Amino acid sequence: MKRTPATPLLAAAVATLALGAAGCxxxxxxxxxxxxxxxxxxxxxxxxxQATGRLGTVxxxxxxxxxxxxxxxxxxxxxxxxxxxxxxxxxxxxxxxSVRPFLARKVTRPDPTTLVLxxxxxxxxxxxxKMTADDVLWSLKRHADPDMEQADEFGNVKKMAKTGPHEIxxxxxxxxxxxxxxxxxxxxxxxxxxxxxxxxxxxxxxGRGDACSGPYELKSWKSGDSLTIHRYDxxxxxxxxxxxxxxxxxxxxxxxxxxxxxxxxxxxxxxxNTAAALAGRxxxxxxxGPSTASLALIPTERGGLKDPAIRRALSLAxxxxxxxxxxxxxxxxxxxxxxxxxxxxxxxxxxxxxxxxLNATAPERPDAAGLARARKLVKEAGAPAEPIVIGTDASQxxxxxxxxxxxALQRIGLAGVIxxxxxxxxxxxxxxxxxxxxxxxxxxxxxxxxxxxxxxYDNALSDSPNNWVGFKSRSYDSTVHQAMRTLDDGARxxxxxxxxxxxxDAAVWIPVAQVPAVLxxxxxxxxxxxxxxxxxxxxxxxxxxxxxxxxxxxxPGKD
Amino acid sequence: MVRRLxxxxxxxxxxxxxxxxxxxxxxxxxxxxxxxxxAGGRDxxxxxxxxxxxxxxxxxxxxxxxxxxxxxxxxxxxxGRSFRYGDQVADLLAARLPxxxxxxxxATVLFVLLxxxxxxxxxxxxxxxxxxxxxxxxxxxxxxxFVAAIALISxxxxxxxxxxxxxxxxxxxxxxxHLTLPALSMALGALxxxxxxxxxxxxxxxxxxxxxxxxxxxxxxxxxxLRHVLRNALGPIVTMCGxxxxxxxxxxxxxxTAFGISGIGSLLVGAINTHDFPVAQAVLxxxxxxxxxxxxxxxxxxxxxxxxxxxxxxxx
Numbered sequence: 001m002k003r004t005p006a007t008p009l010l011a012a013a014v015a016t017l018a019l020g021a022a023g024c025x026x027x028x029x030x031x032x033x034x035x036x037x038x039x040x041x042x043x044x045x046x047x048x049x050q051a052t053g054r055l056g057t058v059x060x061x062x063x064x065x066x067x068x069x070x071x072x073x074x075x076x077x078x079x080x081x082x083x084x085x086x087x088x089x090x091x092x093x094x095x096x097x098s099v100r101p102f103l104a105r106k107v108t109r110p111d112p113t114t115l116v117l118x119x120x121x122x123x124x125x126x127x128x129x130k131m132t133a134d135d136v137l138w139s140l141k142r143h144a145d146p147d148m149e150q151a152d153e154f155g156n157v158k159k160m161a162k163t164g165p166h167e168i169x170x171x172x173x174x175x176x177x178x179x180x181x182x183x184x185x186x187x188x189x190x191x192x193x194x195x196x197x198x199x200x201x202x203x204x205x206x207g208r209g210d211a212c213s214g215p216y217e218l219k220s221w222k223s224g225d226s227l228t229i230h231r232y233d234x235x236x237x238x239x240x241x242x243x244x245x246x247x248x249x250x251x252x253x254x255x256x257x258x259x260x261x262x263x264x265x266x267x268x269x270x271x272x273n274t275a276a277a278l279a280g281r282x283x284x285x286x287x288x289g290p291s292t293a294s295l296a297l298i299p300t301e302r303g304g305l306k307d308p309a310i311r312r313a314l315s316l317a318x319x320x321x322x323x324x325x326x327x328x329x330x331x332x333x334x335x336x337x338x339x340x341x342x343x344x345x346x347x348x349x350x351x352x353x354x355x356x357x358l359n360a361t362a363p364e365r366p367d368a369a370g371l372a373r374a375r376k377l378v379k380e381a382g383a384p385a386e387p388i389v390i391g392t393d394a395s396q397x398x399x400x401x402x403x404x405x406x407x408a409l410q411r412i413g414l415a416g417v418i419x420x421x422x423x424x425x426x427x428x429x430x431x432x433x434x435x436x437x438x439x440x441x442x443x444x445x446x447x448x449x450x451x452x453x454x455x456x457y458d459n460a461l462s463d464s465p466n467n468w469v470g471f472k473s474r475s476y477d478s479t480v481h482q483a484m485r486t487l488d489d490g491a492r493x494x495x496x497x498x499x500x501x502x503x504x505d506a507a508v509w510i511p512v513a514q515v516p517a518v519l520x521x522x523x524x525x526x527x528x529x530x531x532x533x534x535x536x537x538x539x540x541x542x543x544x545x546x547x548x549x550x551x552x553x554x555x556p557g558k559d
Numbered sequence: 560m561v562r563r564l565x566x567x568x569x570x571x572x573x574x575x576x577x578x579x580x581x582x583x584x585x586x587x588x589x590x591x592x593x594x595x596x597x598a599g600g601r602d603x604x605x606x607x608x609x610x611x612x613x614x615x616x617x618x619x620x621x622x623x624x625x626x627x628x629x630x631x632x633x634x635x636x637x638x639g640r641s642f643r644y645g646d647q648v649a650d651l652l653a654a655r656l657p658x659x660x661x662x663x664x665x666a667t668v669l670f671v672l673l674x675x676x677x678x679x680x681x682x683x684x685x686x687x688x689x690x691x692x693x694x695x696x697x698x699x700x701x702x703x704x705f706v707a708a709i710a711l712i713s714x715x716x717x718x719x720x721x722x723x724x725x726x727x728x729x730x731x732x733x734x735x736x737h738l739t740l741p742a743l744s745m746a747l748g749a750l751x752x753x754x755x756x757x758x759x760x761x762x763x764x765x766x767x768x769x770x771x772x773x774x775x776x777x778x779x780x781x782x783x784x785l786r787h788v789l790r791n792a793l794g795p796i797v798t799m800c801g802x803x804x805x806x807x808x809x810x811x812x813x814x815x816t817a818f819g820i821s822g823i824g825s826l827l828v829g830a831i832n833t834h835d836f837p838v839a840q841a842v843l844x845x846x847x848x849x850x851x852x853x854x855x856x857x858x859x860x861x862x863x864x865x866x867x868x869x870x871x872x873x874x875x
Contacts, residue, residue: 064829065821068645147615205646206654223646223654224821225727250725250819253709257724258819261717264725424589424832431595431609465605 038330044290044341044516044531046095051527051544055242058525058543061258061267062249063274065224070204071186072148077270080186080535082247085229087212089188090117090136091180093536095529097290097345097451099184103131103213104168112175112487113158119166123236125192126210126217133162138193140168143186153182175485177492181345181450184536215240215541229540241527241544253277259284259520266521266543268534273396275518276329283523289530290342291517292456293447294335295323295397297405297510300468301433303440304384304414311469311507312361313374313381317408321364324513327400332513336362337500338446338456340514342532345451347493354497361504362511366411374412387415391439393426398443401512405441436468445515447532453496454483460508471508571851575844579633582843583626586836593834594618597642616642629840639837643830648841651826656845658727659811659822661734665742667804670749675796677750678757682765683784692754700751704810708744708817715740725819741818745811749803756799760792767791793864801857808849 066079071087092102101107104117123131137160144154156176163169172179182188195211196203203211206223215237216229227247231240250258256277258264269275279286297314299305305314320334336358344351363370388409392402399420406416419439421429428435429442436442448455459466462477476499483495503509519530526546528539594612613619617628632639638648674696681692702710716724728737764770765788773783812824823842830838 067643070645073645074643201640201645205644206650223644223651224658224826225654248726248819249821251816253712254725254817254819257712257717258726261720261724263723424834427595428592431598432592 038325042288042330042333042516044288046097046289046531046533047529048287048519048521049526049546051241051525051542052547053241053545055525055544057244057246058242058266058540059264060245060247060540061255061264062247063251063255063267063270065249066227068204069208069210069218069221071189072143072145072150073204075149075186077535078249081268082227082229083210083212084214084534084536085216085245085538085540086210086214086218087189087191088123088214088538089184089186089536090190091184091188093184093345093451093533095289095531095533095537097342097531097533099181099345099451102184103136103188103190104183107180109487112485113172115170115172115179116163117168117170118164119168120236121166123213124234125195125213126232126234127192127195128234129192129194131190131192131213133164133166133168135193136168136190137162139189139191140170140187142191142196143189150182150185150187153179153185153187175487177484177487178450178452178455181452181455184451185449215538216245219244238541240538240541242540245540245543259522262522264522265525266519266528269518269520272328272331272515272518275520276331278520279329279331285521285523287519287521287530288331288516289519289532290340290344291447291515291532292340292342292449292451293445293515293517293532294338294340295332295401295443295445295512295515296338297401297512298442298444298468299507299510300436300440300442301470302437303386304388305440306469307381307384308471308506309377309381310384310414311510312505313377313412314405314408314414315362315507315510316370316374316377317366317411318362318510318512319365319404319408320362320512323401323404327397327404328513331518332515334362334364335511335514336504337453338503338509338511339448339453340516340532342517343448343451343453343456346489350490350493350497351453354500358501358504361507366408371411378412378414383414387417388440389438390416390418390441390443391426391429391436392418392420392443393423394420395423401443405443433468441510444509447515449535452492453500454480454492457496457499457503458484460503467508469508471506473502473506476502567855571855574851575848578847579630579840579844580626582847583629583840584622586831586839586843587622587625589831589834593642593836596833596835629837638841641830641835641838643833643835643838648837651838652823652841652845655821655823655826658820659808659815659824661727662738662741662745662811662814662820662822663804663807665735665738666745666749666807667800669742669746670753670803671800673746674750674753675757675800677754678796679761679784679789681754681758682761682788689758693758696751696754699747700749702747704744704748705813705817707747708741708814711740711744712817727820727822738820741814741820744817745807745814749807752803753796753799757792757796760795761788764788764791790864794861797860797864798857801853801860805850805853805857808853809846 062078062081064078066082067076068074069079069083071079071083088103090102090104091099093099103120103123105120106118108116110116119133119136125131140160142148143150144157145151156172156174157170158173159171161169190213192211199208202208206221210218215232215235217232219228219230221227228244230244252274255267255274259267259278260281269278275286278284299311305311324330324332324334337355390402390405392398402418406418409416429439457480458464460471460476461467461480462472479495479499483492483499486492486495517530517532517534519528524545525543527542527544528534529537594609597612597616598608617625640646641648641651644651677692677696681689712724715721722740723737726737728734770783770787773787811822812828815822815824823845827839827842830842
């Protein structure tokens with residue numbers, strides 16, 4: 001399932017509407033203390049140093065209150081960041097973005113269209129009940145319900161059945177290489193059936209318990225105030241270092257202030273601008289990890305950018321380093337593909353090498369040769385008569401990108417105009433061809449939940465609703481479908497690289513930068529992963545104090 | 560008396576009814592499509608999926624039908640479920656309302672004490688004190704509340720560390736500690752108005768004949784100010800304080816955002832941005848109700864302060 005980071009969007013909207021602080025100070029380093037980063041120096045490390053010391057209560061900051069704790073009906077980053085410590089999945093995404101079987105102890109594939117999940121028999125839910133194959137099957141069927149968010153992950157599934165006391169067998173219509181990746185996401189959540197059914201419509205709302213088996217249990221959720229999870233003593237796995245985590249939420253400058261003043265001990269900063277404002281603050285450490293998120297220009301079905309040659313020319317003329325520095329405090333990295341390096345859950349060297357090769361189509365900075373090539377492309381294609389309309393909202397990063405696009409167009413002899421709309425309306429560009437009919441290119445952001453580039457490239461299939469420019473290529477379509485059916489990682493990686501090359505050559509989207517995951521911790525604390533895996537991996541269980549450090553403000557955990 | 564009460568209540572209901580329709584229509588007319596938010600991820604935004612979502616939430620029905628449906632449920636004390644949170648709207652409001660009310664109450668206490676105090680001081684000590692008070696309150700009043708919030712946060716929160724910069728706090732002491740800076744940011748804007756009204760009302764009251772008589776009779780100045788001047792000046796002061804407080808109920812959004820407080824203001828902004836109709840509708844209606852109630856209370860308190868008004872009304 002691909003989702004967009006809704007929270008930063010919302011935060012930006014609130015800031016634009018009300019605060020002014022984000023525009024004036026919160027977004028850059030002007031709040032004091034922050035030091036500008038150089039995008040090229042950004043080192044992405046999936047993990048942080050292992051923690052050894054126990055902690056009592058930790059105050060954790062989210063950028064927004066979770067909408068719901070039922071991820072089937074309403075999945076947001078805030079909800080996942082909390083629930084990943086409480087609920088477990090059949091597979092688990094690791095900090096390095098690879099996946100491995102988890103509540104499924106062992107997985108076999110007797111043939112390419114059959115997946116047999118042998119379940120753990122030592123797992124108990126938080127109410128003390130044992131996890132059964134019936135619970136797992138019921139959970140999978142709930143996820144597959146067409147009304148639920150994960151339904152699309154089950155498109156290839158022909159049958160799911162219990163085939164033993166601890167065994168579930170999934171039969172596919174055709175081999176599905178991404179299904180096990182989905183099982184490491186929300187499609188693999190295992191619930192205690194009777195708990196979910198007893199809660200009915202109220203499942204996942206404040207004041208309700210959880211129905212899960214993770215290292216933490218949901219202790220309380222006071223709507224509008226805070227959310228507390230507490231270590232579950234009957235946990236089947238290793239014991240977490242931190243006893244209790246209290247979540248509160250704030251956005252923009254309130255997020256920055258809470259961490260700066262020590263009101264919070266840590267948080268994952270979703271908005272790059274918030275992370276930039278916190279970089280280099282005294283008493284805090286900031287860790288950057290791989291994520292699948294990216295910034296990209298998404299051309300629409302109308303106007304001058306319908307021509308692939310003009311799109312390629314624009315890509316060659318875009319100053320990605322400049323955007324990273326002035327729009328995002330150096331916290332995003334110029335990038336040549338539409339998904340971040342967090343998508344490389346396997347075959348990393350192959351994907352890294354392929355990405356480097358694509359730099360020629362999406363340079364960090366336009367050079368003279370590139371610009372000459374771009375101008376030639378425009379000349380051959382013929383300059384469009386109308387100026388190119390760039391759609392954006394008023395958030396700082398997007399505004400900078402929109403201006404950079406206009407500058408790039410000027411460099412290649414084309415005119416550009418910027419159309420700014422309110423954030424609520426901006427979201428409509430993604431869904432409504434009618435709304436898009438007003439713009440030629442959208443300053444977009446996107447992330448995928450699966451650590452596999454193929455989780456993205458189906459968006460450019462001839463019949464995909466997200467293929468706005470009408471890109472049609474028989475070879476692209478067949479390679480994508482083939483990759484989706486290819487279970488072997490190495491073979492699929494080769495196909496993915498091929499697909500990626502064709503996508504870049506046609507400039508279906510124009511990649512701008514990858515957006516890292518950012519973890520902010522109070523000095524003395526360490527342990528959680530820094531990568532996007534914090535949405536699907538029990539990060540709080542590994543949070544503790546650094547070896548040899550004992551922060552005085554933390555009462556020691558009672559065991 | 561009973562007839563007056565019935566008339567007042569009928570007027571209240573009519574106002575709420577009209578307000579609810581206007582609010583419903585304007586929330587509905589806001590740009591953006593709620594189905595986009597309800598559908599989930601961007602990859603799911605196919606026309607078919609959006610149509611299904613619209614049907615599921617009755618968004619495809621005409622506005623009047625939707626309003627009728629909402630009103631019917633509302634009369635049956637069902638405010639519906641939030642599109643975004645899946646929770647009962649009433650529960651969402653109940654969880655956030657106390658924080659906002661506490662914030663407004665605290666700000667009211669601050670601006671009444673400081674504003675009326677400053678006004679009285681300016682009226683009694685004419686000359687340079689008067690000029691200083693007028694100048695200072697004008698300056699305070701001309702600073703937008705979010706600017707005041709940023710300044711207060713950076714000085715008393717971040718630099719000095721005296722006050723927390725996020726959240727609403729728990730317990731009485733915790734709440735007061737957490738809400739001091741937000742309440743002060745809100746109160747500063749009201750200071751100029753209240754102190755100005757107080758000052759002018761005091762000057763008007765001081766010019767009355769009976770004050771001169773009292774002074775001629777040798778009544779101590781302190782008593783004259785308290786019993787004869789301030790008491791007679793209370794009418795306009797209380798009216799203005801009531802109106803400012805009522806206005807604050809709808810104006811906490813900015814402060815709640817700056818201080819990361821989850822009150823109904825931030826709930827409203829979130830609801831509008833995600834097209835969470837049931838929540839936006841309920842919060843706006845609550846704000847209108849709060850405004851009407853606050854002004855009604857001012858209206859009722861007025862005669863108690865000034866027997867002349869009571870006498871005049873009771874003859875009607």
